[in-house]
Structure formats: C-alpha cells, structure tokens
Amino acid sequence: MSEQGKFKWVIVDGIGPFFRSYNKRRINWSKIPLAELPVEGDAADVYWRAVREEMAEFVQRVRAHGYNTVTLDDVAHVTLHESYTDALKLRVKRLAKEMRILIQIIKNAGLRVLMTSDVVPMTATLVEGMGGRRSEIARYFKALLENFILEFPEVDGVVLRLGEGDGKDVKGDINNSLFIETAKQANVMLKDLLERFKFHQRVLVCRTWTVGAYPVGDLIWHRKRVRGLLSGIESDFFILSLKYGESDFFRYLPLNHAFFETSVQKVIEFQARREYEGAGEYPSFIGWDVERYAQELVGANNLVGMSVWVQTGGWHAFSRRAYIGEGSYWVELNSAVTVQVLQYGRSVDEALSKFYGSIKLEQVRRFLELSTEVIMKGLYVEEFAQQKWFFRRVRIPPLLHVYWDCIFFQHPIKKVMKHFVEDEQKAIRDGYAVLENFEEMENLAEKLGWSVEDVRFMHDSYKLIALARGYIFAPYTPEVKERILAAKREYKALHPRSQRPRYRVKTSFKRLELSSQKIALVKRLFFRKKRGxxxxxxxxxxxxxxxxxxxxxxxxxxxxxxxxxxxxxxxxxxxx
Incomplete structure (x- = not known):
C-alpha cells in the first residue's frame, strides 16, 4: 500500500520521451516539438515504438517517487479542426493515435493525465478568417477544448498557459498567439470554459506564468491582477497553478504572495531540472529552498497540489532526460526530495536519509551544502540577486551574466551590472572563493559513487563564470581580453561538443556608447524597486x-x- 500524502495533485511533466533522437544543437525545451515529430513511414513507426517504451519506463519511475499525474503537450496538435490543411490533418491524426496509446500507458500505471494548451493556438487560415475578432476566437477556442475532451475522455483535464506564446524558433502550421491581454478578458474566458469543464467533470488548470506582454503580463506577481483574474470563480474543477516566486525559476525570490489570495484551489510549481543552473549537467540542489517555502506556505489558501518540471524549460544544448535510461541524477534527486518535503512533510535530512541511509547522510549533506554554496555565491552575484527591481511589468531576474547555456563576456552587461553592485571586490572574491569547494566535492562524489566527471565539468564552467565576474567588476585591459579568450579556448578543448554539451561562451568587447551618467538616468527613470x-x-x-x-x-x-x-x-x- 502506497504512503498517503497531503496533496491530491502531484504533477510531473512527461515530455522527455518525445525528445529521443532529437539532435538539434540547441533545443527548445518549452514543450514537445510536435510539428517536427515523424508521422509517416517506417521511421515514424520505429520512433513511436521507442517513445512508448520510454514512457512506460518514465511513468513507473516517477510513480515510485510519489507522482500521480503526468502532463503532456498539447491540445491543438491532437484535435482536428476543419481549418487544418490536408497535411496538418494527417499529422494530427497520427499524433492523436499515438497520444491515445501513451495516455493509456500512463493510466494503466495508475496516474492521471493533463494536456496543455496555450491561449490561443491558431493556424494561418484561422487568423485570416477571424481577422482578430475576439468573440469569434473565443468561440473557436472553447469549441476546440470541448472537442478535445470528447475525443479524449480518458484525459483528466487541461492546463492553460495564457501569458506566454511560442518561441521565435517554433515552426509549423499551428502557432500560439497571446490572445489574452487583460485580467478581465481572462476572467470572462475562464468562467465560460468552466461551465463546459464542470459539465464534462474535467479539471481546468490555469498557469499564471506571464512574460510581461499586455496588462496581464504582470500576473505572476501583481496581487490585484490575480484577484481580477479570479473574481467570481469558485469551482471544484478549477485550479490555479503558481510558480513559487515572482519571476521564473531562479534563486533569491520571495514566496509568491498569490498563494494567500482568494480561496480557489492552487498548486505550486517547482523546477527540478534547473534551466538557469546547468539543467541537470551538474548538482544544483533545491531541497533547502523547497523546505523553506513549505514552511512559509503554512496558512496558504487551499493548496491542493504541486507540479515539478523535470524536463521542461529553457533554450539550451544540455540534453539529459530524467527518469529514462541513465536518466539525470541531479534532476531526479531534486525531484524526489521535493516530493518528500512537500507531499509527505519530511525535512530535507529525513528525505535524504530515506534514499541514502543515515550512515551516508553526513557525507551527502556536506556535498550538497558545498555545491549549493557554489550556486548561490558563484553563479549568482549575491548583492545583485538580493535586490528587487522591476522594469515595466516584469521583475528583473536575479541572474543576468549567465543565462540558460550562455556565459556572457559582453560590454553592455558589464556596464549595466556595475550600476547595481556596490561591493565589486566582494563579487569578484565570491566567484573565486567557491572554486575551493570543488576538491572536497570531488572526494565526496567518489566516496558516494556520484559522477566525479560532472563535478569537474561544473568546476571548469565556474572557473569561466568567475572570470566573467572579474571582467564585469574589474577595470578592463587588453590583457583581460587575452586571458578571457585563452580561457575560452581551454574550456572548449577540455569539453568538446562531441563528448558532452557545454556552456556557450559569448564574447563581445565592443564598447557600449553610453556614459555611466546616462545609464544611471535610465535606471532611475525606467527601473523601480516597488511592485506598484x-x-x-x-x-x-x-x-x-x-x-x-x-x-x-x-x-x-x-x-x-x-x-x-x-x-x-x-x-x-x-x-x-
């Protein structure tokens, strides 16, 4: 008999199997690349057989870690519409057929299934035919969702992403546009959709992740906007899904206050595969963050679940897939501990003891403390990360000079960062000081049977990141440039792409023709410290x-x- 947890919904993203044999140099991990998957011929048959095998493995492994729900992408690519071209209809029919088989694999393992949808997916024909008429687009989207529910009665609900569309690299006949511009529009749409979801006894999950576009773009942190979104919504078939912080999955963020707003059901989102922190290529432990947020969530209104991203997020070359084959050890460690802490109420030490035993606990904890210090002080510039700044509708990320798989040595970033950090020498010292952690980390990794190679890769990458600190905060000289270029060549030689993905080192020493006085003026005019x-x-x-x-x-x-x-x-x- 499985252990009883506190939450009804323990959700994990199931996109990993779909990225098998996906050989792009830099991958968009935001969703399954459904427009690019094979749908015809022997190659398609081979591909989908392998996906089924991997999905069967994936669901058994996540189930063992305590998950009870899997999300898949997406409604528009598995639901036929009359506007689709013949080629698109052929693709949708094959995707729908294969998705039904995969859904059954998940259901047979005793897990629920949720399907995602952006708001709103459109074809070029639909865009031309509707001409931007909002009422027609809303009716089309409502009908699309209802058709999906009728065609996939085994699916337990739909997850809506209303504040972000497709990336610029996404190709295909179906593209997602930002249809919702205001909280009022979102509120009207949700109430309309909820009538049909209640009728069909399906759950509607609304994600508040927004990227700053239109008035609704501040939904991730603006409390009044959240209240406007949820006004008059009271339903057992509605869930609000919130990231733990007021921005994307970064460190140094306060708990999102929306968990304490209104009485609707809510789930909290975490990211085990840290898209800004190596994406599973090296240890980036989140256990103590999760434990702190769990303590702060006491008193949150109607928290009914948790959602953990173990594959989704980011544009980068890092390509380990969690819970499949060799998996991604560091991601799965984060994932397992997050479930133990949130779902079963254990401390981090109790969770680690459950997996590693009490004898190894001291070594495990010491390794994770050392690696966490490297992240917190070596990746993030602590003084900058602790500040709260807003530009327009967006909270400025606490990490700028390293983003996804890029380490930046660029003059504009140098000019900007210097205006937000006073103790520049401490910033430089911190970057180099954490490099001293790696010798002990390597020794501990060897004793624990963990990947020493991953620790060495982290060390080599963070040597470059420390050098980036020196470039940003110390005076620039031609010798600095030569040292950076030499370090870049050495890093590439140590970690050739033929052996493993690595960070991209982006260098541009062209000076930004903007004086410090003008940057300071821009800062005062366009950046603010308060949310309002x-x-x-x-x-x-x-x-x-x-x-x-x-x-x-x-x-x-x-x-x-x-x-x-x-x-x-x-x-x-x-x-x-």
Whole structure:
C-alpha cells in the first residue's frame, strides 16, 4: 500500500520521451516539438515504438517517487479542426493515435493525465478568417477544448498557459498567439470554459506564468491582477497553478504572495531540472529552498497540489532526460526530495536519509551544502540577486551574466551590472572563493559513487563564470581580453561538443556608447524597486516606451543583441 500524502495533485511533466533522437544543437525545451515529430513511414513507426517504451519506463519511475499525474503537450496538435490543411490533418491524426496509446500507458500505471494548451493556438487560415475578432476566437477556442475532451475522455483535464506564446524558433502550421491581454478578458474566458469543464467533470488548470506582454503580463506577481483574474470563480474543477516566486525559476525570490489570495484551489510549481543552473549537467540542489517555502506556505489558501518540471524549460544544448535510461541524477534527486518535503512533510535530512541511509547522510549533506554554496555565491552575484527591481511589468531576474547555456563576456552587461553592485571586490572574491569547494566535492562524489566527471565539468564552467565576474567588476585591459579568450579556448578543448554539451561562451568587447551618467538616468527613470507602478511608469515606461519601440524597432533592431531578439519570444514580447 502506497504512503498517503497531503496533496491530491502531484504533477510531473512527461515530455522527455518525445525528445529521443532529437539532435538539434540547441533545443527548445518549452514543450514537445510536435510539428517536427515523424508521422509517416517506417521511421515514424520505429520512433513511436521507442517513445512508448520510454514512457512506460518514465511513468513507473516517477510513480515510485510519489507522482500521480503526468502532463503532456498539447491540445491543438491532437484535435482536428476543419481549418487544418490536408497535411496538418494527417499529422494530427497520427499524433492523436499515438497520444491515445501513451495516455493509456500512463493510466494503466495508475496516474492521471493533463494536456496543455496555450491561449490561443491558431493556424494561418484561422487568423485570416477571424481577422482578430475576439468573440469569434473565443468561440473557436472553447469549441476546440470541448472537442478535445470528447475525443479524449480518458484525459483528466487541461492546463492553460495564457501569458506566454511560442518561441521565435517554433515552426509549423499551428502557432500560439497571446490572445489574452487583460485580467478581465481572462476572467470572462475562464468562467465560460468552466461551465463546459464542470459539465464534462474535467479539471481546468490555469498557469499564471506571464512574460510581461499586455496588462496581464504582470500576473505572476501583481496581487490585484490575480484577484481580477479570479473574481467570481469558485469551482471544484478549477485550479490555479503558481510558480513559487515572482519571476521564473531562479534563486533569491520571495514566496509568491498569490498563494494567500482568494480561496480557489492552487498548486505550486517547482523546477527540478534547473534551466538557469546547468539543467541537470551538474548538482544544483533545491531541497533547502523547497523546505523553506513549505514552511512559509503554512496558512496558504487551499493548496491542493504541486507540479515539478523535470524536463521542461529553457533554450539550451544540455540534453539529459530524467527518469529514462541513465536518466539525470541531479534532476531526479531534486525531484524526489521535493516530493518528500512537500507531499509527505519530511525535512530535507529525513528525505535524504530515506534514499541514502543515515550512515551516508553526513557525507551527502556536506556535498550538497558545498555545491549549493557554489550556486548561490558563484553563479549568482549575491548583492545583485538580493535586490528587487522591476522594469515595466516584469521583475528583473536575479541572474543576468549567465543565462540558460550562455556565459556572457559582453560590454553592455558589464556596464549595466556595475550600476547595481556596490561591493565589486566582494563579487569578484565570491566567484573565486567557491572554486575551493570543488576538491572536497570531488572526494565526496567518489566516496558516494556520484559522477566525479560532472563535478569537474561544473568546476571548469565556474572557473569561466568567475572570470566573467572579474571582467564585469574589474577595470578592463587588453590583457583581460587575452586571458578571457585563452580561457575560452581551454574550456572548449577540455569539453568538446562531441563528448558532452557545454556552456556557450559569448564574447563581445565592443564598447557600449553610453556614459555611466546616462545609464544611471535610465535606471532611475525606467527601473523601480516597488511592485506598484509609478505615474512615470503609466505615462512613459509602459505606454510611450512600447509605442516608440513599435515605431522604430525595425530601424534599430540590429542594435539589440541577437540573444535578446531571437531567444524565447524575443524582447518585443515584454514591450507589448
């Protein structure tokens, strides 16, 4: 008999099996690449047989760690619509057939299934035919979801993502646009959809993750916006899904206060595969963060579950897949401990003892303490990460100079970071000081039977990150440039891509033609420390700045770093 936990919903993302043989150099891990999967011929048959085998393995392994629900992507790619071209209909029919088999594998293991959908998926034909008429788009989306429920009665519900669309790299006939612009629009849509979900006895999960676009773009942290979203919604078939913090899955973030707003059912989201912290290539333990948030959640209104991302998130080359084959040890450690702490109320020490025994506990804890210190002080610049800054509708991430699989040695980042950090020498010292942890970490890893190679990869990567600190906060000289380029060559030689994915080292020493005085003025005008908007924000930062960008972005787009223009939804998303 399985151990009884406190939550009804213990959710894990099931996208890993779909990325088998997916050989792109840099992968978009935000969702299953359904538009690119094989659907015809022998190659498709071979691919899908392997996916089924891996899904069977995946569900047994996550079930053993305490999960009871798996999420899959996505509604529009498995539900036929009359507007689809013949080629798209062929793809959807095959995807629907294979998804039914996979869903049955999950259900046979005793787990629930939720299917995701952005708000709202459209084809070019639909976009042209509806011409932006909101009422027609809303009716289409409602019908699409209802058709999905009828065609997939075995699925337990749908997870809506309403504040983020597809990345700029996503191709295919179905693309997701940002349909919802205000909390009022979202509220009306949810109430309308909930009538049908209640009728069909299916759960509707709404994620509050937003990227700053439109007035609803601050939903992740704006308490009034959350209340507007949920006004009048009271249903056993509705769940609000919230990330633990007020931004993406970073450290140094306070608990999202929305857990204490309104009485609707809620689940809390964590990320075991840390997309900004190596994505499972090296240890990045979150157990103590989870334990602290769990303590702070006492008194939260109607928390009914947890959702842990073990594969989803980020644009990078790191490609280990959790709970499949060799798996991803560090991700699965995070995943297992998160369930133990939140679902079963254990301390981190109790959770670690359950998996490693009390004899090894001291060594395990010591290793994780050392590696956590490396993350907290060697990856994040502690002084900057502890600050709270907002730009327009977005809380500024506490990590800028390392992002996904990129380490930046770039003058614009140098100029900006120096304006947010006073004790520059401490920032430099911290980066180098944590490198001293690695000798003991290697010894402990060897004793525990953990991957010494992963620890060495982490060490080599963090030597570069420490060098990036020196570049940012120390005076620039030609010798500094040569040292950086030499270190970059050494890193590439130590970790050739043919052997394992590695960080991309992005160097650009071209000076930003902007004086320190002007940067300070921009900081005062456009950045604020408080969540609430100033009059200046309403008049200039939100409205005027967005208008100016739309007016001139084509002329000056090339001046914006490619990383900001081309990654995810692009910088233009937060300026809508």
């Amino acid at each position: 908007y100033r009059l200046l924000d309403h008049l200039v930062t939100i409205h005027l700045l967005g208008y100016i960008y739309r007016l001139f972005h084509k002329r000056y787009e090339h001046k914006i770093p490619k990383f900001a223009r081309k990654s995810a939804m692009g910088i233009d998303a937060i300026l809508k």
